[in-house]
Amino acid sequence: MQWETVIGLEVHVQLATQSKIFSGASTAFGAEPNTQACAVDLGLPGVLPVLNEQAVAMAVQFGLAIHAEIPEVSVFDRKNYFYPDLPKGYQTSQMYDPIVGPGEVEITLEDGAAKRIRVHHAHLEEDAGKSLHETFTDDTGRAMTGIDLNRAGTPLLEIVSEPDMRSAKEAAAYLKSIHSIVTYLGISDGNMAEGSMRCDVNVSVRPRGQAEFGTRAEIKNVNSFRFVERAIEFEVERQIELIEDGGKVVQETRLFDPDRDETRSMRTKEEANDYRYFPCPDLLPVVLDAAYVDHLRETLPELPDEKRARFQDELGLSAYDAGVLAASREMAEYFEAVKATCGDAKQAANWVQGELSGALNREGLVIQDSPISAPRLGELICRVMDDTINGKAAKQVFQALWSGQGASADEVIEAKGLKQVTDTGAIEAMIDQVIADSPTQVAQYRDAEPDKRGKMIGYFVGQVMKASRGTANPQQVNALLKKKLDALC
Amino acid sequence: MHDKTLTELSASLAAGEFTSRELTEHQLGRIERLDGALNSFITVTPDAAREAADHADAARAQGDAGPLTGLPVAIKDLFCTDGVLTTAGSRMLADFVAPYDAGVVERLKAAGTVSLGKANLDEFAMGSSNENSAFGAVKNPWDSTAVPGGSSGGSAAAVAAGLAPAALGTDTGGSIRQPAAFCGITGLKPTYGRVSRWGIIAYASSLDQAGPMARTAEDCALLMNTIAGHDARDSTCVARGVPDYTAELAAPLTGLKIGLPKEYFGDGLDPAVEAAVREAISVYESLGATVREVSLPHTHYAVPAYYVIAPAEASSNLSRYDGVRFGHRCENPSDLVDLYKRSRAEGFGEEVQRRILIGTHTLSEGFFDAYYKKAQQVRRLIRQDFLDAFQDVDVLMGPTTPTPAFDLGAQKDPVSMYLQDIYTIAVNLAGIPGISVPAGFVGKRPAEGRPVGLQILGTHFAEQRLLNVAHRFQQATDWHLRRPELAEENA
Numbered sequence: 003m004q005w006e007t008v009i010g011l012e013v014h015v016q017l018a019t020q021s022k023i024f025s026g027a028s029t030a031f032g033a034e035p036n037t038q039a040c041a042v043d044l045g046l047p048g049v050l051p052v053l054n055e056q057a058v059a060m061a062v063q064f065g066l067a068i069h070a071e072i073p074e075v076s077v078f079d080r081k082n083y084f085y086p087d088l089p090k091g092y093q094t095s096q097m098y099d100p101i102v103g104p105g106e107v108e109i110t111l112e113d114g115a116a117k118r119i120r121v122h123h124a125h126l127e128e129d130a131g132k133s134l135h136e137t138f139t140d141d142t143g144r145a146m147t148g149i150d151l152n153r154a155g156t157p158l159l160e161i162v163s164e165p166d167m168r169s170a171k172e173a174a175a176y177l178k179s180i181h182s183i184v185t186y187l188g189i190s191d192g193n194m195a196e197g198s199m200r201c202d203v204n205v206s207v208r209p210r211g212q213a214e215f216g217t218r219a220e221i222k223n224v225n226s227f228r229f230v231e232r233a234i235e236f237e238v239e240r241q242i243e244l245i246e247d248g249g250k251v252v253q254e255t256r257l258f259d260p261d262r263d264e265t266r267s268m269r270t271k272e273e274a275n276d277y278r279y280f281p282c283p284d285l286l287p288v289v290l291d292a293a294y295v296d297h298l299r300e301t302l303p304e305l306p307d308e309k310r311a312r313f314q315d316e317l318g319l320s321a322y323d324a325g326v327l328a329a330s331r332e333m334a335e336y337f338e339a340v341k342a343t344c345g346d347a348k349q350a351a352n353w354v355q356g357e358l359s360g361a362l363n364r365e366g367l368v369i370q371d372s373p374i375s376a377p378r379l380g381e382l383i384c385r386v387m388d389d390t391i392n393g394k395a396a397k398q399v400f401q402a403l404w405s406g407q408g409a410s411a412d413e414v415i416e417a418k419g420l421k422q423v424t425d426t427g428a429i430e431a432m433i434d435q436v437i438a439d440s441p442t443q444v445a446q447y448r449d450a451e452p453d454k455r456g457k458m459i460g461y462f463v464g465q466v467m468k469a470s471r472g473t474a475n476p477q478q479v480n481a482l483l484k485k486k487l488d489a490l491c
Numbered sequence: 492m493h494d495k496t497l498t499e500l501s502a503s504l505a506a507g508e509f510t511s512r513e514l515t516e517h518q519l520g521r522i523e524r525l526d527g528a529l530n531s532f533i534t535v536t537p538d539a540a541r542e543a544a545d546h547a548d549a550a551r552a553q554g555d556a557g558p559l560t561g562l563p564v565a566i567k568d569l570f571c572t573d574g575v576l577t578t579a580g581s582r583m584l585a586d587f588v589a590p591y592d593a594g595v596v597e598r599l600k601a602a603g604t605v606s607l608g609k610a611n612l613d614e615f616a617m618g619s620s621n622e623n624s625a626f627g628a629v630k631n632p633w634d635s636t637a638v639p640g641g642s643s644g645g646s647a648a649a650v651a652a653g654l655a656p657a658a659l660g661t662d663t664g665g666s667i668r669q670p671a672a673f674c675g676i677t678g679l680k681p682t683y684g685r686v687s688r689w690g691i692i693a694y695a696s697s698l699d700q701a702g703p704m705a706r707t708a709e710d711c712a713l714l715m716n717t718i719a720g721h722d723a724r725d726s727t728c729v730a731r732g733v734p735d736y737t738a739e740l741a742a743p744l745t746g747l748k749i750g751l752p753k754e755y756f757g758d759g760l761d762p763a764v765e766a767a768v769r770e771a772i773s774v775y776e777s778l779g780a781t782v783r784e785v786s787l788p789h790t791h792y793a794v795p796a797y798y799v800i801a802p803a804e805a806s807s808n809l810s811r812y813d814g815v816r817f818g819h820r821c822e823n824p825s826d827l828v829d830l831y832k833r834s835r836a837e838g839f840g841e842e843v844q845r846r847i848l849i850g851t852h853t854l855s856e857g858f859f860d861a862y863y864k865k866a867q868q869v870r871r872l873i874r875q876d877f878l879d880a881f882q883d884v885d886v887l888m889g890p891t892t893p894t895p896a897f898d899l900g901a902q903k904d905p906v907s908m909y910l911q912d913i914y915t916i917a918v919n920l921a922g923i924p925g926i927s928v929p930a931g932f933v934g935k936r937p938a939e940g941r942p943v944g945l946q947i948l949g950t951h952f953a954e955q956r957l958l959n960v961a962h963r964f965q966q967a968t969d970w971h972l973r974r975p976e977l978a979e980e981n982a
Contacts, residue, residue, distance in 0.1 A: 047811070
């Protein structure tokens with residue numbers, strides 16, 4: 003039987019606000035446990051939440067970026083359950099009236115085609131603290147659980163998709179799109195390793211052609227693009243095998259174990275909590291007037307899709323180049339700065355994706371950490387374009403700038419004497435010397451069939467370039483050599 | 492000294508008749524002598540009180556005294572007080588020392604008041620008799636066999652007995668007005684959002700409101716000038732100008748239109764209470780007011796709607812008492828679930844557990860629409876009843892409670908206890924302000940009988956009008972000046 007996979011994602015994005023969603027405590031990552039939790043985060047008796055306006059603005063920006071409906075009124079609800087890292091015994095979330103309504107995100111499939119994934123809604127909520135199950139023991143040596151409430155109250159935007167994805171690759175592409183949108187907007191650092199983006203994956207399978215969905219399993223808390231693919235692949239295989247063996251998929255929550263590359267059951271539907279959602283009486287409904295939303299719309303930065311389209315249409319880049327360069331805000335901004343300096347989009351694209359990306363990958367750096375700033379790279383490209391240096395010398399200059407020798411391309415060119423030699427007389431002198439020093443090769447050239455001579459000229463070019471320490475203009479060397487050698491025949 | 496009103500004491504301090512320290516010592520002495528029998532305080536803070544009094548006297552000497560400087564107050568033990576035990580009347584918080592001051596407490600401190608200590612209350616403000624306190628019942632100063640009302644029963648009894656000239660209370664479903672009525676004092680529940688809830692241990696967040704309890708409307712006005720106003724830490728606290736509540740107290744009542752809700756004079760109302768209230772209303776007629784009957788047709792749904800909404804919110808608000816970080820924790824829990832179950836079973840009293848169960852049930856899947864949603868619809872209708880009535884009249888009047896204070900231990904059935912709040916509870920659901928003023932005594936036991944309260948209701952933010960209407964009544968009557976005879980006082 004042919005099976006079709008159906009996937010929906012709930013992506014939790016940690017918003018890059020200065021302070022928590024309902025308190026003034028800092029949201030900075032990595033502080034000593036329980037040093038960034040104030041009375042409100044601790045849920046002390048008598049405390050009250052006050053909504054962080056920045057979190058609202060960020061959520062609305064996201065909504066606008068995915069062309070979503072922004073409801074005028076949204077409401078915070080309490081989701082009630084007991085857990086030690088949930089100090090109030092409820093999580094303040096949005097169940098019935100979320101801040102962002104239906105929208106859509108475009109993804110690019112492997113064959114280059116575009117597909118729209120519908121977003122059901124996105125809502126604001128507070129994160130819980132962390133339970134640390136390792137490393138703690140009491141006086142008698144019994145294992146204990148530590149609670150770190152630094153994360154409690156960190157603002158999250160939960161983005162809930164429709165079940166529109168049909169493969170692990172599509173799910174990963176969707177997640178990458180969300181990542182790229184939130185980092186473009188600057189509303190999240192998108193750091194998956196630190197938990198700034200986590201996702202719950204709903205997976206089901208059905209016989210191809212069947213209209214109704216199969217029973218789904220929810221895989222909780224998957225925190226990397228790769229794990230999302232692997233978790234889905236494992237889960238799809240598990241469900242198909244189960245059904246083909248005569249079993250039934252049960253609705254349940256599962257956990258992905260990246261070490262063993264499998265998903266395991268956490269709890270079934272019967273064991274699920276009744277969260278007893280009701281509107282939080284401590285918070286007023288959020289009412290967004292049109293002027294506020296319009297203002298946010300006007301201040302939206304150019305988004306990945308728009309940038310990709312502009313790179314193709316206005317700068318003449320290929321779809322592939324445009325896609326790669328627009329994928330992250332930092333990459334795109336770097337590329338545009340290089341382009342602004344050198345004035346040539348294709349050259350800028352080649353250098354950023356070629357020499358620069360190669361060097362970054364080799365050293366495991368991200369583009370923000372590049373030792374060569376975009377204007378410096380742009381200047382280097384200028385020197386190639388105005389024939390000050392040739393391509394070979396340019397690579398030397400790049401290496402020198404990368405390793406910090408010299409502040410600019412011009413300085414390196416000067417110091418290393420890499421300026422291209424274009425003076426015909428000087429080149430001819432070098433050519434004459436090489437011809438004089440290579441009687442054997444000249445004889446071979448002369449004796450060869452005319453159509454073989456093209457290949458043989460490479461030797462002489464190499465010698466001349468060597469003699470010029472790479473600075474001779476290769477096109478001139480080629481042309482002059484051919485003329486002089488042919489004159490000898 | 493303790494026979495003076497807060498306003499009179501303010502004048503005496505200003506005139507240098509005595510110091511805040513002398514006044515504070517006097518009050519502390521009375522608490523020491525008399526509160527053993529009354530049990531109106533859970534915690535008395537004599538050292539902090541003396542220090543605050545000295546500080547107030549020093550400020551006054553520097554010419555830096557306001558109207559409340561040096562005046563002693565009692566604070567319901569539902570308000571967090573920095574460094575002071577804050578129990579909410581519960582075993583759950585028997586050892587909880589708050590690390591911060593409630594917004595209202597901050598304001599009172601900044602105004603120079605002297606806190607005498609923390610007043611007894613029904614556990615987590617859930618009750619109408621003060622019998623639900625983990626720290627024992629409070630006695631009614633007028634009759635030690637009667638309850639003082641609740642949940643602000645300690646605050647009311649302390650003021651009535653002259654242990655404190657004024658107190659802070661909270662009112663979620665009558666918890667200021669009903670004990671004020673039972674103890675023969677004046678108590679104002681402000682409009683929801685008028686006073687900050689920051690630092691008040693939450694019972695039912697959409698209903699809780701702090702307010703003053705004192706001898707007179709004038710005293711309440713004086714306190715309102717300090718406690719009312721915006722607090723950015725409470726999102727439901729309204730950013731709206733605060734008038735001088737004492738400015739219009741004496742305004743004449745000529746032409747005042749009084750509505751008498753017919754539903755507040757129906758079955759279940761003690762005829763003697765009704766007589767006292769009608770007598771009070773005739774006083775208003777003599778002051779130039781006109782009286783007409785009005786209807787609040789959804790009144791009989793108020794108690795059921797309240798007992799869905801308040802427990803629902805309470806069940807969630809009280810989830811934080813889980814034995815993990817603060818509050819009571821059971822001995823040697825075997826696992827997490829055991830920790831939760833036993834800590835909460837041991838820490839919460841019977842009525843609190845009952846309301847948590849009710850609230851958990853009404854919010855549950857399959858019951859939410861039938862209970863919680865329906866109750867919210869009823870709430871809107873009740874609010875609309877009041878808004879409609881205030882189209883035609885300026886204020887509404889009626890009894891605060893259907894009977895005078897009942898005997899300790901008399902209300903065995905929770906539902907009959909809930910019905911004690913029939914006239915007060917709708918006011919919280921509607922969010923409007925209400926005040927209870929002493930309007931006579933009924934019964935013969937022991938000497939004067941038990942106090943009766945007249946309730947006056949106004950539309951949202953009409954506190955100034957309510958205080959004016961109450962004050963004019965108190966200028967024409969002396970019910971508010973009567974003091975109970977305390978057996979121990981004479982001993």
